Amino acid sequence: MEPEKQSARRDDRAKKPNKTKSNPATQRDQPRRLPTPSELKRLIDAAEFYRRELPAGTPLRAGRDGWTKNVPCPFPHHDDATGSFGVNLTTGAYRCFGCGENGGSTFDYKMNRYGLDMDGTRAELADQWGIEPGRTPATTRPSRPAAAPEAPRPAPAPAVAIPTEALASRPQAHPKHGAPSATWEYRDAGGRPLCYVLRFDPAKGRKLFAPLTWTPAAGWQWKAPAEPRPLYGLDRLAAHPEAPALLTEGEKAAVASAALFPAAVPIATMNGAQSPNKADWSPLAGRSVLIWPDHDDPGTKYAQAAARLALAAGARSVGILDLAGMATDPATGEPRELPQGWDAANASADGWTVETIAAAARWQPFAIEAAEAPVPTPQARNREPETPADDVLPFGFERRPGGIYFIKSGGPKGGRKGGDKPLSGTGGDDGTPVYICPPMRVLAITRDDRGESFGRLIAFRDLDGLERQEAIEDKERQGSGDALRARLAGLGFEVSTHPEARRLFLELFRRCTPPKRARTTSRTGWTPDGAAFVLPDRVLGGGPEPVILTVEGERPAFGTRGTLDDWRGTIGRWCVGNSRLTFAVAVSFAAPLLKMVDAESGIFHFRGMSTDASSSGKTTIQRAAASVYGSRDYLQRWRTTDNALEALAELHNDACLILDELNQIEPQAAGESAYLLGNGAGKNRLDRTASGRPIKRWRLLCLSSGEIGLVEHMASIQKKTRAGQSVRMVEIPADAGAGFGCFENLHEFSDGAAFSVALCDSAAAAYGTPLIAHVENLLANRAALPAAIARHRDAFVLRVLETIENPPGQVRRVAARFGLVAVGGELATQAGITGWVPGAAAEAAARCFRDWLDARGGAVPAEERDLLGQVRLFFEQHSNRFRWKSRLLDDHAPEIPRAVGFKDGGSGGLVFYLMPETFRTEVVEGYDPVDAARVLIRHKMLKPGADGRSTQKLRFPGFRGTVRVYVFELDTPNQDAAEVPADARS
Secondary structure, rough: OOOHHHHHHHHHHOOOOOOOOOOOOHHHHHOOOOOHHHHHHHHHHHHHHHHHHHHOOOOOOOOOOOOOOOOOOOOOOOOOOOEEEEEEEOOOOEEEEEOOOEOOOOHHHHHHHOOOOHHHHHHHHHHHHHOOOOOOOOOOOOOOOOOOOOOOOOOOOOOOOHHHHHHHHOOOOEOOOOOEEEEEEEEEEOEEEEEEEEEEEOOOOOOOOEEEEEOOEEEEEEEOOOOEEOOOOHHHHHHHOOOOOEOOHHHHHHHHHHHHHOOOOEEOOOOHHHHHHOOOOOOOOEEEEEOOOOOHHHHHHHHHHHHHHHHHHHHHHEEEEHHHHOOOOOOOOEEOOOOOOOOOHHHHHHOOOHHHHHHOOOOEEEEEEEEOOOOOOHHOOOOOOOOOOOOOOOEEEEEEEEEEEEOOOOOOOOOOOOOOOOEEEEEEEEOOOOEOOEEEEEEEEEEOOOOOOOOOEEEOOOOOOOOEEEEEEEHHHHOOOHHHHHHHHHHHOOOOOOOOHHHHHHHHHHOOOOOOEEEOOOOOOOOOOOOEEEEOOEEEOOOOOEEEEOOOOOOOOOOOOOOOOHHHHHHHHOOOOOOHHHHHHHHHHHHOOHHHHHHOOOOEEEOOOOOOOOOOOHHHHHHHHHOOOEHHHOEEEOOOOOHHHHHHHHHHOOOEEEEEEEOOOOOHHHHHHHHHHHEEEEOEEOOOOOOOOOOOOOOOEEEEEEEOOOHHHOOOOOOOOOHHHHHHEEEEEEEOOOOOOOOOOOOOOOHHHHHHHHHHHHHHHHHOOOHHHHHHHHHHHHOOOOHHHHHHHHHHHHHOOOOOOOOOHHHHHHHHHHHHHHHHHHHHOOOOOOOOOOHHHHHHHHHHHHHHHHOOOOOOOOOHHHHHHHHHHHHHHHHHHHHEOOOOOOOOOOOOOOOOEEEEOOEEEEEEEHHHHHHHHHHHHOOOOHHHHHHHHHHHOOOOOOOOOOOOOEEEOOOOOEEEEEEEEEEEOHHHOOOOHHHHHO
């Protein structure tokens, strides 16, 4: 064969890996020398081999025997959820206790995992690792495209060790900062001192670091050594040449990490995150490097820069610690927020141990070709996302123009061991690509706050070309997956209709296991750690992991339009001088404060009919309150069911739920809804397996309106309102008393109707921005806010109750809720959101509280108030059922059907003698008779006996002995005043 043709053929083989299986005819046509299995086993590093073969992010931590544990089995015929697979990072052996697969080397793994014969395995490994027969590869990484040649860099000059005689004169204190709080000695590979770094903690100001070096010409100097600067821990690196290096941002963290990762060598760079490029990274050549970044933005940037520099210096691999896995309490496992700047030294102080940190630590591989892209958050839905570096499809799946395809292996021995069956009619053993679905990326593995409901966060473009992100729970792909495909089709993402392609689509989901993690939640509002506030269209703040809101059905109409100045100049300005309007808007600002002070949910109900032909303005002030959160569609109606109301409440968690027209819900359901919304939890329900479903929970403030209140609504079906309902649903008279319905100040408008129209138009033109600004202010000050909120709320309660002697607990609870509204409005005012003068929100809340108190009949407990009214009503309606005591023996006295006792004339009124059974079954029906009697005695309606009992033992004409009766002294009812017999009058 001509030399030119031989060279061309070799070039073709170099461009395309040879995946040809053992076939004598083919080998005769393309003769090629392949490395022997023993050469491949010897030259391929086992640890690096399995890092590439196993899914990205798979933890490979070997024990003392060299074996890893709890790795999911990668063989396609084994659906391993328990992690029964293990590999030996020294010998390359592998074994699975679940399916029995095992082998003694990386060569065996490659051959058995992909169903290759011996020659095919040799060819695959030779091409992938760049190994030629009889030659040792220069690197174990796959070959990269040749780059333009660079000028050779001179090797860094070795740092000069400090002579022993110079150490005696080393300064022990800084001329300006005094004695150090800590000193770290940098040594060379032989353990000789090179320089020092000293830390100073002044009484005022931030911590300071000062390097101390020695040179033969200048002696001791307070400056950094010449570049490139040595790494901290060179002596330990030299003493443990096979151990991985653990890089931290500072010397203190490096010392602390040694106790947590005893198998690694702790190192650090001088000056931390400020200048990693000034360090000498050459000692890391050929070594695995692990990086523990500080939990802040500089720490993240430092880790990325250090990873690139380490790989450029020849490091074998680099992994960066995923701090999301460390955001838990090491003792309880409960999630918690990592403070800013959290590092290895903080981990030791928090109680992390070798065992707990080994179970929680996840190391994300870093590739120098492309840094890892962050998991996009919900606010980036319409932004072009970057392709993550770890977006690698499982073996057999390929990303091609137009979508994702599956490539079947060819040849009689090419099928995978225990693998998929050939695709009938769509390509199969000949290697024809099989279309699966449109382009799609799996960004992260998701789970909820309880560590359950695992799934995948995917990104794709819909049929309109818009970028979408959806969280797909793993349970959705169980069974045939029809529901999942139908859901995706509704979102503009259609899977292939071929049955085998449908199965492979589900398999693609199962085998895509990116290292990134994200949290899902079905509730808006604060995350458990309080670091972020979740909205349907964005997440304010941040935490260790991205948070995705998963909503079934229609999303609430949170959103923004216009600017904050637009809102402040209209809605905010017109609230001034209007107590109801100011209070309603302040309720919207108060709802996000519930979590901060662990306050209970509650309902504020504006009740009242129109005062003239026009509307009273209840719905208008609700629209103004809704403009804090979103558009006019944010306002909801009471016309709903229990189940729908639970879902609605969950989607308004830590927000204000606004419900209009109470009379649209059934009276019985209205009373139950008051308990439901106020208690913050839904019903207990069972699933089809008779197991309890997760209970929906929420924290919210509800702003309600209606022409009638809950008492009148329930009375229409002869139902009484309980005290618990009246405490949870506070009824405020809508009429402010100025003749304009809900308003007192119409500003520049001629009448209430024009003012109402202007408010509604402004609420539709500018909305949502007040909530964004308010939450951002809360996030910026969340450490100090809970104590301040509680303090100002308690001060409000003392002020509004100062004239009430011994106010009952119910009134105090309601006053505290009004106080929280006052604080919410004042915080928004202080942040410059509302444009109100300080104290305006508190004054509006106090005014509405006083009007509520007057409307309910004072500070008497609701149960006592209702009991007294029920007793008075009984005597007003049934006084004719009492027989006159003086006419008990009169044969001519009329018969009284359903008589309940006797009556007699008293000083200034009548005295009623009530039979005990009637007292229990009719007069105090629905109350405990003993407790009811005590209340009636305290209010001087019931006269107790001389023996202290609530009944008296008396004699009546016609009765042999004494009779125990309840004695009531009441004013004479009008209908009986003229009927008192002369002999019964005093």
